[in-house]
Amino acid sequence: MSTLVKLTAVEGRLFLREPMAVIFGVVFPTILLLGMGAIPVLREPSPDFGGARFVEFWAPSALVLGLGILGVQHIPATIATYRENGILRRMSTTPVHPGKVLAAQLIVALAAAAAAAGLLVVAAWLVLDVPLPEHPWWFTLAFVVGYGALLAIGILIAAVTPNVRTANGFAMLAYMAFMFLGGVFLPRFTLPDVVVRIGDYTPPGVQALLDAWFGDTGAATAVGVETAGPPQLAQLAIMALIAVAAGAVAAKLFRWE
Amino acid sequence: MAVIEVTNLHKRYGETVAVDDVSFAVEEGEIFGILGPNGAGKTTTVECVAGLRAPDRGTVTVLGRDPQRDAAELRQRVGVQLQESRLPDKLKVAEAMDLYSSFYRRPADWNTLLESLGVADKRGTQFRKLSGGQKQRLSIALALVGSPAVAVLDELTTGLDPQARRDTWDLIEQVRDSGITIVLVTHFMDEAERLCDRIALVDSGRVAALDTPAGLVARAAEEQRVRFRPSVSLDDGLLADLPEVTRVERAGRQVVVTGTGNLLHAITSVLARNHIIAEELRVEQTSLDDAFVALTGRRFDDEEGK
Numbered sequence: 001m002s003t004l005v006k007l008t009a010v011e012g013r014l015f016l017r018e019p020m021a022v023i024f025g026v027v028f029p030t031i032l033l034l035g036m037g038a039i040p041v042l043r044e045p046s047p048d049f050g051g052a053r054f055v056e057f058w059a060p061s062a063l064v065l066g067l068g069i070l071g072v073q074h075i076p077a078t079i080a081t082y083r084e085n086g087i088l089r090r091m092s093t094t095p096v097h098p099g100k101v102l103a104a105q106l107i108v109a110l111a112a113a114a115a116a117a118g119l120l121v122v123a124a125w126l127v128l129d130v131p132l133p134e135h136p137w138w139f140t141l142a143f144v145v146g147y148g149a150l151l152a153i154g155i156l157i158a159a160v161t162p163n164v165r166t167a168n169g170f171a172m173l174a175y176m177a178f179m180f181l182g183g184v185f186l187p188r189f190t191l192p193d194v195v196v197r198i199g200d201y202t203p204p205g206v207q208a209l210l211d212a213w214f215g216d217t218g219a220a221t222a223v224g225v226e227t228a229g230p231p232q233l234a235q236l237a238i239m240a241l242i243a244v245a246a247g248a249v250a251a252k253l254f255r256w257e
Numbered sequence: 258m259a260v261i262e263v264t265n266l267h268k269r270y271g272e273t274v275a276v277d278d279v280s281f282a283v284e285e286g287e288i289f290g291i292l293g294p295n296g297a298g299k300t301t302t303v304e305c306v307a308g309l310r311a312p313d314r315g316t317v318t319v320l321g322r323d324p325q326r327d328a329a330e331l332r333q334r335v336g337v338q339l340q341e342s343r344l345p346d347k348l349k350v351a352e353a354m355d356l357y358s359s360f361y362r363r364p365a366d367w368n369t370l371l372e373s374l375g376v377a378d379k380r381g382t383q384f385r386k387l388s389g390g391q392k393q394r395l396s397i398a399l400a401l402v403g404s405p406a407v408a409v410l411d412e413l414t415t416g417l418d419p420q421a422r423r424d425t426w427d428l429i430e431q432v433r434d435s436g437i438t439i440v441l442v443t444h445f446m447d448e449a450e451r452l453c454d455r456i457a458l459v460d461s462g463r464v465a466a467l468d469t470p471a472g473l474v475a476r477a478a479e480e481q482r483v484r485f486r487p488s489v490s491l492d493d494g495l496l497a498d499l500p501e502v503t504r505v506e507r508a509g510r511q512v513v514v515t516g517t518g519n520l521l522h523a524i525t526s527v528l529a530r531n532h533i534i535a536e537e538l539r540v541e542q543t544s545l546d547d548a549f550v551a552l553t554g555r556r557f558d559d560e561e562g563k
Binding site (some may be wrong): 002003006007010013014017018082085086087089090092093094095096 | 307309329332333335336337339341342343344345347348352356357359360361362399403
């Protein structure tokens with residue numbers, strides 16, 4: 001156990017030395033949301049969001065942006081690099097299994113995402129007067145399940161690609177898809193209904209985050225027909241299923257060198 | 258006492274035979290060289306010794322144990338430096354040493370280790386900022402940080418400049434003198450000749466010869482080589498037909514004749530009869546390079562396409 005703690009501390013330090021991951025994965029969602037909030041009309045309640053404000057409606061999408069950077073960009077790139085550079089191979093000659101490095105990576109990625117979410121929620125609350133999550137436990141659960149699914153897909157990408165270049169290519173494709181479905185590029189109320197419904201079940205689950213954050217207020221119901229209160233269990237269950245399936249396939253196919 | 262015993266090792270990847278039939282024993286406290294061209298099966302052999310791969314046939318014993326069954330125990334006692342094993346770019350030297358030393362039951366004092374390897378002043382330097390030689394030293398340090406009984410070092414000096422290579426050789430001798438048995442994998446003749454107590458010459462997945470460097474050279478010593486530039490064009494067959502000649506090759510405008518017995522006299526007689534003058538005539542001494550040719554019947558660098 002102590003080697004895992006040590007590995008996590010080292011991987012954490014290495015993460016902090018990657019300015020791109022820290023800035024875009026952790027800090028950027030908050031900056032972007034605050035930037036949006038600097039535009040007066042986006043702070044005004046609007047009938048488009050059921051009487052809520054754009055900054056509220058879009059806040060979970062800002063978080064999706066950061067989670068995507070961490071889960072399907074940073075993680076597959078790092079793991080593929082560790083494999084390509086023989087870092088996992090070197091470790092497999094020591095008494096410690098290289099799987100522990102991957103575990104440490106995931107712990108660090110989870111901590112970074114939690115920091116990104118905490119920063120976003122608190123900054124939105126303090127600066128833009130966005131209420132704190134209505135259902136904090138549901139919010140945490142939706143975050144963990146949705147981000148877990150995203151991480152599993154990130155590891156799956158690293159598992160099935162032969163080298164860093166291909167891994168980065170697949171990671172970019174996946175990232176674009178998740179960003180689009182998560183309403184990062186275009187607010188979800190502008191998307192066709194079918195795309196919105198697909199997005200409900202796509203990691204990291206922007207609608208579940210929205211539901212848990214705002215309860216049955218207008219922001220959450222803007223693009224959902226009948227959602228109210230805590231997130232729908234079906235959405236969380238499907239994302240949990242994606243996490244388990246992607247994780248299992250990745251574990252099966254993963255090559256250490 | 259044999260520290261490592263490899264008997265009739267055979268390993269294939271699909272249809273490709275990487276190691277055909279390799280046997281050798283490494284004695285305690287020696288530097289044992291596994292020498293051969295690229296693709297000869299050296300790395301696969303040591304990967305089986307290190308327990309990273311399971312042999313398809315044959316047995317491997319390290320410190321009296323089976324690398325597959327007793328992997329956990331052997332990883333504590335065998336230090337391995339594999340080729341093309343890097344570290345994370347932004348990991349600092351001290352962080353790497355601290356981390357890897359925490360993997361072992363009885364780690365060496367890594368500060369002392371860095372000092373003896375001459376990289377103590379690089380403690381705070383990130384891996385990506387180290388020179389090639391410093392990276393190799395760090396690699397050796399990581400292979401030794403668990404206080405191993407055996408160290409396996411694969412292609413240690415590939416890509417290093419001549420000075421760094423010589424420094425690394427000194428280091429390896431120091432390590433051996435500290436009582437660690439070393440298995441050195443290399444495709445450099447000069448490295449094997451300089452460092453190894455004994456050498457297994459591996460070619461196409463088999464051990465072509467196993468001896469001391471001097472012993473290997475002596476085996477090939479009856480072979481000599483004569484090199485010259487003929488004054489007019491020369492039919493190779495004239496020389497190849499001589500009983501003393503085993504091989505005729507061309508190196509640019511020069512003819513290189515390898516053979517035994519009174520080779521020089523035989524060649525000059527034929528040339529004189531044909532009124533050909535041998536310019537730039539030289540008789541060359543046998544080296545480990547020649548030993549390889551003599552023992553395997555082909556040039557050492559064939560597989561590198563030179």
